[in-house]
Amino acid sequence: MIRSTAALVLLAACGTAIADGPRARDLGVPFDGAPGPLNAITDVPGVTVGQVTLIEDLPDGRKVRTGVTAVLPRGRQSLDTPVYGAWFPLNGNGEMTGTAWLDESGQLEGPVMLTNTHSVGVVRDAVIAWRIRAGGPDASGYWWSLPVVAETWDGDLNDINGFHVRPEHAWRALDEASGGPVAEGNVGGGTGMICHEFKCGIGTASRRVVAGDQKYTLGALVQANYGRRDTLRIAGVPVGQDLPAGDTGGPHSDSGSIIVVLATDAPLLATQLKRVAKRAALALGRMGSFAGNGSGDIFIAFSTANAAAFTGRPLVESKSLGNDYLDPLFAAAVQATEEAIVNAMVAARDMHGQDGHFTPAMPHDRLVELLKRYGRYAPPP
């Protein structure tokens, strides 16, 4: 329907192996809780991630620095089988489509898509088109028609008014989504994002927990683009005060947003998943955020359990943890979100973009130095 723009160089359609650089805990940042083997949202069995990164300097001087990230709760099975899901807006200066139905049904049908603010629409309709091309309605007899697409604003580094994201980018992110390591930093929907006035983007982490004698995994993936420098805390260290924006260069910016996607294989109902989603706010508190007026801080959580509850049969059974057994998952949601944000900052690299704007990455050596100065350095194993 819309022709491919061959001129765009698609760099890194990832979900495959990743940054050679260190992650936050490789630098000695201490975190609570035990991560899964990949320390990524893909530690939750079945979850796949696809990312399309658009980085190009156009001949007319415009800079494309954007992309699309797709999270599929059940991988390709997401075509036919929803998950229980819920969302929570800490500060709603942002868009997440599909939330009226998410609230009403308690179900997430299809993927969660992340992109830039001005491309939510094209990605949304593209998800519907992708579902139609897959053929056949889902188990409940419907085609998807209310996709979940969220955004943060990359207009500082990206030519956001150029509307460079096209349907085929969304399709490619969906088609190439896979398990395994997840690319972090300047990739996918996070390509042009900035947080705490450092270059930022996509980050991920996970936690293994025991709840009611069973082991479960909870994973987080963030598209982080929020926050001022001066309030930044990492593992309790007042990094923002000791590394002020003036010292690291780059334009001051306090606009921004963060989308947090939380996945778990613990059997949770929608009511419970809203509670899990809310806990991402506590991770932002740990980072020093005050959720500024311009920030779209929106969180979504889903559970991959209970596939049999979505067969379209009239009467279904769902397993769930009792409310009294949720604390380990609540703690994991805070911890994984916190680490995913720091991972996004650590993985991001310096970026030059639109209108001569430049945003520096967080200097790893300075972070390590501060961790040591404040007695918070945790030597990597």
Next chain:
Amino acid sequence: MIRSTAALVLLAACGTAIADGPRARDLGVPFDGAPGPLNAITDVPGVTVGQVTLIEDLPDGRKVRTGVTAVLPRGRQSLDTPVYGAWFPLNGNGEMTGTAWLDESGQLEGPVMLTNTHSVGVVRDAVIAWRIRAGGPDASGYWWSLPVVAETWDGDLNDINGFHVRPEHAWRALDEASGGPVAEGNVGGGTGMICHEFKCGIGTASRRVVAGDQKYTLGALVQANYGRRDTLRIAGVPVGQDLPAGDTGGPHSDSGSIIVVLATDAPLLATQLKRVAKRAALALGRMGSFAGNGSGDIFIAFSTANAAAFTGRPLVESKSLGNDYLDPLFAAAVQATEEAIVNAMVAARDMHGQDGHFTPAMPHDRLVELLKRYGRYAPPP
């Protein structure tokens, strides 16, 4: 803790059969759907209702016209076994305690209590005391401590500032709750209530439905105290226009509220019960209400299914209907609420009360006449 007021004559601690008078469909009011055998909330197996009615003319001239109604989702089993539940405020000029936990947990622990506005507190603490006296925490290891108590304002007919409801009234309503026919009109929490400027109070109705090839029952109980005369519609007949307040006597009053309690044995999760609760708004629409600013129109819904999900075990199973199969229950919620309101008006009797106030009951003969004039009279079988 608070002494019994022996001087109060307790009329009718009901839940047992009541009014000899006709109910709405006995007068020829047409309703949609098929009622259960009692056409009452107690058609839902396990649900019990207890009502304590306080009517007394005190020596100093004050008029007591109030009471307490208790709805126990699982009868005495409510002591130990919660239900899935949810609530919805159409217009929140009213109180329903316990809703923060209802929202958070998706569960209703213990009974739903109805009383007057100024007695919510005494009834609330009395429910906790009653639970403690019953001994032993509930299945999940807790005592109840966040009871659900709702109210409407009976200060037109009742000496509401006299605080005549005492803990023992709440206890008696709880202790004497039973299945079977439910008293309607000037009883329990509804004793002094007024709606559409007619004497009103407690009303109930039920519907049998088939959803996904299974039969279920949904019942409604209302404490109705809302609405202006001129907008009143019954079964589509513009009763309020043809029977203006001036014709029937009594003071004009547009303050008021309505509490709707919806019970079903259909297996529904909390997310779905919030949807059921919302449908009570559509019944108010049918009655001609515009949900005035002064009205506390608050609805609660619960499902008696899934008792095994509340055993306190870490991992539980819940049955639920698929969302695609809910329409019969949605329709039943509208129908049963509508009929319960009309039943409350039909069962209520003229009342003289505080400060010489008088509120007439709806004249049955005039209603029948209007039904016939508008071609809506449905001869009772």
Next chain:
Amino acid sequence: MIRSTAALVLLAACGTAIADGPRARDLGVPFDGAPGPLNAITDVPGVTVGQVTLIEDLPDGRKVRTGVTAVLPRGRQSLDTPVYGAWFPLNGNGEMTGTAWLDESGQLEGPVMLTNTHSVGVVRDAVIAWRIRAGGPDASGYWWSLPVVAETWDGDLNDINGFHVRPEHAWRALDEASGGPVAEGNVGGGTGMICHEFKCGIGTASRRVVAGDQKYTLGALVQANYGRRDTLRIAGVPVGQDLPAGDTGGPHSDSGSIIVVLATDAPLLATQLKRVAKRAALALGRMGSFAGNGSGDIFIAFSTANAAAFTGRPLVESKSLGNDYLDPLFAAAVQATEEAIVNAMVAARDMHGQDGHFTPAMPHDRLVELLKRYGRYAPPP
């Protein structure tokens, strides 16, 4: 960015006068309250409406039956000056973008757009592009980036999977929006819509009210696509029972949705506008709806007062009605929504569409006959 599809015949009835046919009250349907001069949302000063109607039989047999409707709260001033606004989902099986920011800010920035389910995205991004082309950020220093776009599903009559709505259709609806009479029935976003199993679409109505000694206007515009035949009530008359779907031909369908847009010049704050939006539910109750699971019943309300509160200054003043004076506006919201829905059904015409589907319009003569039979016929003046 996306080329115009010249092959599409744009039958745009753009906010200018329209249907030669009668409106609901011309047929003798009785309504409460006093309408404004146009009995349309455009009776609220400043509100403009633009509609683009796409009806074409494509050579390959596909049928285009869709469009776009734009409601601009302050006409062209909407480019720079938001309004206080709020929304309410009665049943969230639908999409309305922009609601997170609407909730958070209490403001509606830019227009409300209505289209089909699969075109929400293209219209959303097109609104952003339109704002950018207009040049200069709004008064608060921002470009719009979180537009409000809502939908109902026209896939029964329209080739919805053909994605026939293009950005230029949205732009044209915005550019040509005007005051004055508003086209109803098979136009704009409502082109292919169906309600109560009759052909339906766009409808509008208004009410004049006195609140606190001042006169105000409240207008409604609906894109109506909801409901089953059997439950249909018009002015209390059980039309659906006496005019069953089997009698009028056309396929049975119980899917559907309704978007209600409520505008007023009464000075209301966001908290109060949410209350106004909620009242649309009571109008649906009057019509016999039970808000089926498949229905996206989503309402939005805004106030055109207080333009000076949106100048971007740090400290602003807003006028508002006291809560105790809102009842006339609540009643007007119910009444105008009710009449707008009936207007949509009365104005719509028979339609043949995709896959040989046919949906009949409501037969005017049968409606008049029923109004008379039930004593509800109100002779037009």
Next chain:
Amino acid sequence: MIRSTAALVLLAACGTAIADGPRARDLGVPFDGAPGPLNAITDVPGVTVGQVTLIEDLPDGRKVRTGVTAVLPRGRQSLDTPVYGAWFPLNGNGEMTGTAWLDESGQLEGPVMLTNTHSVGVVRDAVIAWRIRAGGPDASGYWWSLPVVAETWDGDLNDINGFHVRPEHAWRALDEASGGPVAEGNVGGGTGMICHEFKCGIGTASRRVVAGDQKYTLGALVQANYGRRDTLRIAGVPVGQDLPAGDTGGPHSDSGSIIVVLATDAPLLATQLKRVAKRAALALGRMGSFAGNGSGDIFIAFSTANAAAFTGRPLVESKSLGNDYLDPLFAAAVQATEEAIVNAMVAARDMHGQDGHFTPAMPHDRLVELLKRYGRYAPPP
């Protein structure tokens, strides 16, 4: 109505001068932002606080360790003049009455009362009785009838099932409320409270901010009773890890809750105050909380500006800050809540209570030592 229990020794520290002990910043805890002169919620002009503390060892061995705290937004003027207000439940395992009307009206009428879980009812009805005794309805023509009363559970140290709070305790807290220093620690509603497994209770703090070139004050008062030891962070220092519960004695307890009351003189509308209330969640994040299932983490915010908007006139004017100018208040809400919690822990003293339970206060010397070890000690001026 209920007789005074003379046997109870009322140790009322009533908003008057207080603990001789140090506050958090006296111990060198670093905080962001600039406090007001009292570093208390009473720095917001007009706000008064009254506290009644009930500590008694009854002859039968029961231990009374509870009380009531009253916050009056406009002092005695609260009798007649509401404030704009809003609330937010981070985790609703708790009670705050009056919230349906708070949501609906955007107004807080009367005081905010804090007590123990089992005494919410008695305090609620007592507030209504107090208002009645004051004579004359409020400016809008109503008596209060939907008071705001919140709670946390002190059953570990207090004989909570003894229901020792009486109406006269609520009345005294209301009558004696004053400006000036606010007692912290084991006082008022906080008497028997525990947080992070240290003795806790009432705490307060304030911030001065500039928003849009005007100076405003925001104050917080908390009744803190939440959290596990191991997650406790103070100013980023992992106090909970270095000072494990086992080291300090006392029973392990992870139940609990926190009520946060936020007051400001900045002119904010209800929509904006909900945003302010939400920010308390970020302070809990800083403290290391994950908002456990058993915790009732409920926040309320109000603005003392705009008294003239509550005169009961039909058309009123309200000042408000533009949304773009709220960030300083959001930051202040986080900072003041954080400091109020630490103040509560610092001010509290060891307590022996019911069933031989003992809860130690946080050892000041150990806290200072840890602040120094982690490079976070801020020498008091």
